[in-house]
Amino acid sequence: MTRAHPRELGVLAALLLLIAGTAAANPRFLSAQSVRDLLLSAAILTVLAAGQTVVVLTRNIDLSVGSVLGLAAFGTADLLATHPGTPLPLAALAGITIGALCGALNGALISYGGVPALVITLGTLYVLRGAAHSWAAGRQINAADLPRPFLDLGTATVLGIPLLALLATAVVLAVALWLHSYRSGRELYAIGSEPAAAARAGVPAGRRIRTAFLLSGSLAGLAGVLYAARYGTVDATAGQGMELQVVAAVVVGGVAIFGGSGSVTGAALGALLLTCIGSSLAVLRVDPFWQQAVVGALILAAIGLDRLLTTRLAARAARTAPEVSRAG
Amino acid sequence: MPDPTAAPPPALRLHRVAKSFGAVTAVSDVSLTLHPGRVHALAGENGAGKSTLVRMLAGVHRPDRGTLELDGHPTVLRDPAAARAAGIAVIHQEPTLFPDLSIAENLYLSRQPTGRLGRIDRRALRAATTAQLARLGVTLDPDRPARGLSIADQQLVEIARALSLDARIFVMDEPTAALSGTEAARLAAVVRGLCDRGAAVLFISHRFEEIFGLAHDITVLRDGRHVSTDPADRLTPDTVVRRMVGRDVGALYPKTPTTPGDTVLEVTGLTRHGAFHDISFSVRRGEILALAGLVGAGRSEVVRAVFGVDRYDAGTVTVAGRPLPAGSPAAAMAAGLALVPEDRRQQGLVLQLSVERNTALTRLRRLARHGLLTTRRERADALHWTERLRVRHGGTHTPAGTLSGGNQQKIVLAKWLATEPAVLILDEPTRGIDIGTKAEVHRMMSELAARGLAIVMVSSELPEVLGMADRILVLHEGRATATLPGPGATAETVMAAATGHPGGAA
Incomplete structure (x- = not known):
């Protein structure tokens, strides 16, 4: 496991290439402010991607994260707007709790109901968005309604690095440590890699999958809090459509959509790459249409690369062990 | 020759077990004894009840009647985990490993050695894996992912895993069916090694050279019933075949x-x-x-x-x-031309599709009327062929994957013969x-x-x-x-x- 991960390195190389190319065309792309903006924009996507990675590794998917983010963002903002005295950690905890509850709901429906995550989370995507709309009832919470210190969090920097980016990094490192070095983390890979073998090895698959969704929901809740702090303006549509960006980031970052392989570091790099593409194409004044086309092409390339690697590995195995399937 | 009075108690004893599924009796009144350090071969046609016995030992099925004793103590294997805990390891024809995980993690999933703060100690994990594989006399890179391993190597990983779980009873269900000659020979050496270390082995194979090369005792089953158990050196392949099929080999x-x-x-x-x-x-x-x-x-x-x-x-x-x-x-x-491929499960059949769909596959155009296939025509056609080839199936609408290997092969044959x-x-x-x-x-x-x-x-x-x-x-x-x-x-x-x-x- 300590071997080099070619996929992560590939994404990193693409990222560096993109940055170098854009900077060459427009040096202001690398100005401190521009980099800060980039990291800020990537932070929320990265937090979501970390949660999504954990879910996708188990051969599941969480499409509800955009709606969870919206609900948590609105909940946190509403709490702070109506009770301005609420301590910020408590407000953040409230947002995370909203996300955790949504994630627990997803996990319970999937593991007890035996329904594919794709269907369940597609359902909760709409249900939770509907809940946000009915809660907001058309209201929009503006920056003026929110306490100053909360909004400052969204722009605060430590040693010049945005606080949100540091938070996202901390989340990624923590999840990476869990996935890489803890038995329960490894079991997530096992479940996604071969569910039948996982069952035979006594892996508590249901519990692990519920944990994965709980984590994904909680991180989406956290992302909601960050969203409210960063943008200050929150209504019921916050984070709409975000789920697809997240899945894109995860896939581009080398997490196999059928589970079992990939890393949260890769997913974070994927999130960074997608964000970078957005701003670099803007800097280069490229038609926004192309921006989407590039993202699409990247996803296809990532999946194509995975297929290629898998088939080549299989072919190599067939060569090294000729005709293993033949009775002798 | 085992001497029941002098030898230690048998590692495992099945006494007059029976198992039915609905109206179908899979096993009735079968007794079987496994001794430490001995290989016991189980011979019988498909459908003779071997798989049911294996599933009993694996804790998947519980016998309706009869008893199971481990080291002389009556035991009930409630589930696969209980069988594992009792030291029984089942090695399948095609092992299911985690293709994305390393060999080391395949061996020690959920049991990885941990160090500070519960973190996995990868160095210890690698060392333990290497040691475990060395006990089997094989060298495989512990860090290598299981994807791409040959079936033979996958089985060895499975056996190593069982050894690391202190298994004492190995149930091998046609382990060599998909192996080449050299691989099968290597497996035979591993099996002998397991025996030398005091493990009891139940070995199932259709190949007589292997059975007679490995086994100390041979039990023959036919139609779910116990036919005979004898020391291998008192039998010849011909007698075993005669007992298996209940008729002469010349046929x-x-x-x-x-x-x-x-x-x-x-x-x-x-x-x-x-x-x-x-x-x-x-x-x-x-x-x-x-x-x-x-x-x-x-x-x-x-x-x-x-x-x-x-x-x-x-x-x-x-x-x-x-x-x-x-x-x-x-x-x-x-x-x-018609080609009946070697690997019927992958190339010859669509296992999820029904028997009738499978037999019709080669002649979709000819069976169709005005471009439409009707289930009735498919079914009538399938009935004709399954009768002709004497396929045993639970109705032509059942998925092909549920049939036994021999019957699957007949469906493939039917599919191609139907093209005339x-x-x-x-x-x-x-x-x-x-x-x-x-x-x-x-x-x-x-x-x-x-x-x-x-x-x-x-x-x-x-x-x-x-x-x-x-x-x-x-x-x-x-x-x-x-x-x-x-x-x-x-x-x-x-x-x-x-x-x-x-x-x-x-």
């Missing part, structure tokens, strides 16, 4: 002599670089040609190229005098199927040949080659080393040619 190769007709398939100078070189043969109506040779000699590759599944670099294939375009299975089918081919190519037609069904497949081949079909058969089983073929083409490392007349050939002449020493045999 196994019911070859009826035929008078060959015109040449139907003619292959000249067929070459695919790296696979086979300058292969020529012809088959006449009513004739059975066997392609013999060792594993890896290129036989399957040749027939795949003939049928157009694979391309070839040089040579020609003519069917009834007309050249066949290369690389087009559709053209081959239209010309009257002129040339039938069979790649390992009886691999992994039980003796009774084998005899039926052989009888069918004989009948088909007698009715004027030309048959090309790839087979790794010498008795089958010698018993069925009119002519034998022997391949060695992609080259034809001999063409022998079926009736005159002996195991020695075929083996000599297959190993590249044809001597004067050609």
Whole structure:
């Protein structure tokens, strides 16, 4: 496991290439402010991607994260707007709790109901968005309604690095440590890699999958809090459509959509790459249409690369062990 | 010879167990005793109850009647976890590993050695894995992902895993069915090693050389009942086969002599670089040609190229005098060729589809009326063929994957026979199927040949080659080393040619 991960390195190389190319065309792309903006924009996507990675590794998917983010963002903002005295950690905890509850709901429906995550989370995507709309009832919470210190969090920097980016990094490192070095983390890979073998090895698959969704929901809740702090303006549509960006980031970052392989570091790099593409194409004044086309092409390339690697590995195995399937 | 009074208590004893599924009795009144340090072979046709016994020992099924004792203590295996905890390890024909995880993690998932703060100690994990594999006398890189391991290596990983779980009773369910000769020999050495360390082994195989090479005791089952248990040295393959099928072995190769007709398939100078070189043969109506040779000699590759599944670099294939375009299975089918592939589960059947859908697959167009297929037509057609080939199934609507191996093979045969081919190519037609069904497949081949079909058969089983073929083409490392007349050939002449020493045999 300590071997080099070619996929992560590939994404990193693409990222560096993109940055170098854009900077060459427009040096202001690398100005401190521009980099800060980039990291800020990537932070929320990265937090979501970390949660999504954990879910996708188990051969599941969480499409509800955009709606969870919206609900948590609105909940946190509403709490702070109506009770301005609420301590910020408590407000953040409230947002995370909203996300955790949504994630627990997803996990319970999937593991007890035996329904594919794709269907369940597609359902909760709409249900939770509907809940946000009915809660907001058309209201929009503006920056003026929110306490100053909360909004400052969204722009605060430590040693010049945005606080949100540091938070996202901390989340990624923590999840990476869990996935890489803890038995329960490894079991997530096992479940996604071969569910039948996982069952035979006594892996508590249901519990692990519920944990994965709980984590994904909680991180989406956290992302909601960050969203409210960063943008200050929150209504019921916050984070709409975000789920697809997240899945894109995860896939581009080398997490196999059928589970079992990939890393949260890769997913974070994927999130960074997608964000970078957005701003670099803007800097280069490229038609926004192309921006989407590039993202699409990247996803296809990532999946194509995975297929290629898998088939080549299989072919190599067939060569090294000729005709293993033949009775002798 | 086990002496029940002097020896330690048996590692495992099944006493008069029975198991029914609905109205079907899978096992009735079977007793079986496994002793530490001994290999006990279980022989029986498919459907004799071997798999049910294996599942009982694995904790999947609980016997309806009878008792199970471990080291003399009555035990109930509630679930697979209980069986594992009791020290029973089941090694399947095709192990299920985690392809994305390393070998080390496959061995120690959920049990990885941990260090500070519960973190996995990867160095200790690697060392433990290497040690465990070394006990089996194999060297595999612990960090290598399981994806791409050969089936033989996957089994060894599974065995190593069982050893690391302190398994004392190994139940091996046809472990060698998919292995090459060398791999099977390596597995046999591992099994002997396990025995030397005091493990009890239950070994299931359709190959008699293995059974007699490995086993101390042999139990024969037939139709879910216990037939006999004897020390291996008191038995011969012939007695075992007789007990398995309840009839004589001679019926196994019911070859009826035929008078060959015109040449139907003619292959000249067929070459695919790296696979086979300058292969020529012809088959006449009513004739059975066997392609013999060792594993890896290129036989399957040749027939795949003939049928157009694979391309070839040089040579020609003519069917009834007309050249066949290369690389087009559709053209081959239209010309009257049919290929029953070696790996029926992957290439021959759509396992999830029903029996009737599978039999209809080769003739969708012909069975359709106004471009529409009706289930009724498919069903009627499937009934006709399943009756003709005596397929045992639970209704033509059941998924093909639920049938036994032998019956699956018959469905594949049915599917191709229904196209009314002129040339039938069979790649390992009886691999992994039980003796009774084998005899039926052989009888069918004989009948088909007698009715004027030309048959090309790839087979790794010498008795089958010698018993069925009119002519034998022997391949060695992609080259034809001999063409022998079926009736005159002996195991020695075929083996000599297959190993590249044809001597004067050609």
